[in-house]
Amino acid sequence: MSEFHQAAHKLLVIPGPIEFSDPVLLANATPGTAHTSPAFIPIFGATLSMLREILLSTKESGSQPILIAGSGTMGWDAVGVNLVERGDEVVVLNTGYFGDSFADCLEAYGAKVTQVKAEVGGVPTDQAIIDALASHPKIITITHVDTSTGVLSPAGHISQLVKKHSPDTLIVLDAVCSVASEEIKFDEWGLDMVISATQKGLGVPPGLSVVLASKRAVETVEKRKTPVQGYYISWNKWIPIMKNYEAGKPSYFATPPVQLVYALHTSLKAITSAPISDRVEDHKAASKYVKDSLAELGLDFVPKSRDIAANGMTAVRFPKGLQASDVLPKLAERDIVVAAGLHKAIVTEYFRIGHMGVTAVNRERGDLEKVINGIKEVLGKA
Amino acid sequence: MSEFHQAAHKLLVIPGPIEFSDPVLLANATPGTAHTSPAFIPIFGATLSMLREILLSTKESGSQPILIAGSGTMGWDAVGVNLVERGDEVVVLNTGYFGDSFADCLEAYGAKVTQVKAEVGGVPTDQAIIDALASHPKIITITHVDTSTGVLSPAGHISQLVKKHSPDTLIVLDAVCSVASEEIKFDEWGLDMVISATQKGLGVPPGLSVVLASKRAVETVEKRKTPVQGYYISWNKWIPIMKNYEAGKPSYFATPPVQLVYALHTSLKAITSAPISDRVEDHKAASKYVKDSLAELGLDFVPKSRDIAANGMTAVRFPKGLQASDVLPKLAERDIVVAAGLHKAIVTEYFRIGHMGVTAVNRERGDLEKVINGIKEVLGKA
Structure with a gap:
């Protein structure tokens, strides 16, 4: 093999x-298995738990892992659909191509986006970030690694700036190219959302959108004044499903990509062995x-x-x-x-x-x- | 193996x-391959073409296959995001659980939904459908096979009713549980959108949203008065990508699920051999x-x-x-x-x-x- x-x-x-x-690829060739089968439920549950673990978050923090069939890009929509209400202010820290696209996505959901753009190969200055926080935006986004420039944003340091200058602002980390390859301390840094995908540091074929949401992010959805701006990516639909799977119970909203979940489980077992x-x-x-x-x-x-x-x-x-x-x-x-x-x-x-x-x-x-x-x-x- | x-x-x-x-499962275990590689581009292109072929549509008709990482459910959102503008009238023919959910989804995008509900195990009467068409809704949806009841809706016959009584109404067929197992004649019936997924008649692990859109559906997006209601599922983003892949050119919007596309290609090669x-x-x-x-x-x-x-x-x-x-x-x-x-x-x-x-x-x-x-x-x- x-x-x-x-x-x-x-x-x-x-x-x-x-x-x-090869073990990951073989897991992706798992024979037809029902998404509600006793064989699959504990696999999905453990995958969610391990995802929280590698992001250095605890279940007690109230953080919620969410795995849905989709690409990394869909994580941006998860912000727009669930956290953004039309007219909300969002600051996008831009270190390359993916900052521009993230801003485009949030604007499609009615966000008033202010971009703080670094020069090519740089990161925004502390002062520029502090200035952008003066209006106390609802959300700030950080592209952890922008693959168009290879720039690593100092996400822990930026989180400290946010906690000091605008503590109510939700911190969203686009970690598509950093989960399981760069340091991320979800609870310690006080992050509200990590967005990722499987085909990078997680070492699994593409097709799974990977999200970890903080208790505060989940509550933000619960407190919305306007309806969630979508259906398939709605956390109102998915969070009960994810809670059930992690508790060992079958649950259905839309069919999860069973084989990819087996593959991610295999990869996370290896990752969490150290x-x-x-x-x-x-x-x-x-x-x-x-x-x-x-x-x-x-x-x-x-x-x-x-x-x-x-x-x-x-x-x-x-x-x-x-x-x-x-x-x-x-x-x-x-x-x-x-x-x-x-x-x-x-x-x-x-x-x-x-x-x-x-x-x-x-x-x-x-x-x-x-x-x-x-x-x-x-x-x-x- | x-x-x-x-x-x-x-x-x-x-x-x-x-x-x-087994050939499909092995294809799903294809080693790491770039979504823009010369190896993958013709595979993706041929997969799109074969999808059109098995739905009995021609490229000359202007129909557009769209394959995106996601579940079958996401196809409902594709209708809401791309075809629905807030306030648009939609008739949902309901033969079970999935009709209810489809209606919920479209309402999340602002559609004014009228459901024509069959009794359990039945299909709506012709007269009920004709009555619902009297207001000339923008869209009518048919659940081809509602897996909650096992009912097969007579989609060809219903399409004839629509063409006769409200020819401008777009016909959307939820064919999640019918593509490659039930008769579908996309061009002959004058369908505007087929929604499906891979894990049923197509015989491929779950994780790919499968759509075929008619020329008229594509033009409906182009003529919108309000912006498309999303980003990841926006046809404005994806149609140029799909056209490029089918023409043999690399293209990027979001990373496609490469292994699932290989698996679908393998299954479609077998399906189209007869x-x-x-x-x-x-x-x-x-x-x-x-x-x-x-x-x-x-x-x-x-x-x-x-x-x-x-x-x-x-x-x-x-x-x-x-x-x-x-x-x-x-x-x-x-x-x-x-x-x-x-x-x-x-x-x-x-x-x-x-x-x-x-x-x-x-x-x-x-x-x-x-x-x-x-x-x-x-x-x-x-």
Whole structure:
């Protein structure tokens, strides 16, 4: 089985989807199983509990994990549908492409969005954030890792600013590219919502929207003056279902993606077999190896400094005179798939390498050495 | 591999999810693959084309297949988000639980819903439908097979009524439990939207929302006076992406569920290897075998007559004096998983058997004989 899966494909080192372990892939091939079966219910329940655990939240805090068939993007809609009422003020901290899109999404639900935009490769200044909080917006959003720039926002520090300057503001962390690869302390930081997806640090095929909501976020929905702005993504529909599954009881609103839940369960069992801090350290070590190796080749990075660079991916500039068509096809010939640029302002100037999940943690696979050696060969520096 | 999958699980014969073939399960275990890779793009493109093909629509008609990570339920939201503007009149033809829910969903988007309710086990009368069309609603919805009753609505006939009495009304067919198991003639009937999911007649794990929209439905979105009521499910976002994939070009809005698309591609390749009418006939034959066998045991059905009973499932009443707890656990002991009742008015009085996909088409598996023999044993009629 292992050979079957490893043999046939190119090494996938983009900022998601990533490489999946064989046990995860096999779990995704679980035979037809009813969503209400005694076999599946404890699997779904444990998956919800482990999700809370790796985000360093407790059940006693009242936080609520929510897993629904959908993509990471659907998490933005979950904010718009459940937390936003028309006319609500929202501050979006923008560190790249995904900040722009998040703002677009919330505006579709009637939010009055103020964007605090960082320059490309930077993060917003503390003063800019404090200024934006002066109007006490209902929600502030942080893109933890914007995969268009590889910038890691200092989410813990920003949360402290919010708690000091506008404590009633709900803190929403877009953690699509950071759950299980970057440090997230849900309860300690006082986060209200983490949005993620399965195909990045969680190491599971795409198709599951992953959310953790705080007690305060759940109560915000309960206290709405206007109806929830949707149906399929409504927490009023889903929270009772999630509570039932976590309590071991069958429940139905819409059919969950059973096989993906089995796959996520398998991945979370592996992730929770060690402290999550160890896993974050593994990603830091992987990132250091990649970035040090690229720096030795004389390459520059999109993030302005190492302390705001993601540990799960690297956005690296081409050497002068080269572009994607000079590099990416030659890497693909070597069975290495990296990603082209995405941020419009610099789209031709850089490329992106993902190093999350098994690629970062199971170093004996040799994925990172393969990537670095491939880049050396292609740049004529082997 | 085949033994691995077949060995470990109970026979799943509920009205979805169903049994999946081993090639489909293996495709769902495809290793990490980029959603924009040259390997994946033609797979996604062909999947979209085959979906149109099995619904008997042509590309020349301007119909647009749309595949998004989500459940079947999300298709209802796709109607609400894209086709409904607040205050629009919608007629919902109700043959069970799923009609009620569909109406709830559309009301969340501001639709003024009129329900035409059939009695349990029946379908609305022609006159009731004609009366409801008198106000020329913007949309009429039909639940093709309501899995809570096993009733098959005569969708082709109802479409004729709509074309005659209110030709501008958009016809939306909830075909979650009918695509690839019941006859659907998208172009000939003049349908405007088919909503489905993968885990029923299509024979693929749950997690993909399946939609086919007519040219007229697409134009309805383009002509809206108010903005689309969402973001993730907005056709304005997705239609350009789907057009690109079908034309062989990479495109990104949100990450598609790559493995599920591979699995659907595998299933559709098998389905399209014969005329879709043959597959529908196979489901009719399977249904006849199940229903004749149950009738021989003296059991009654929820649908009032055979001509409005689904071919992909059977809703059958318990013998007098028996209920779910007398029958379903004993079937489960025999590794046979059927479903309990769902329609509130009769919930304790009946159970449901699914016979879609490989169970209906690959009769050499012996699934149906196993089910019927199990029921005979449990009812003491072996």
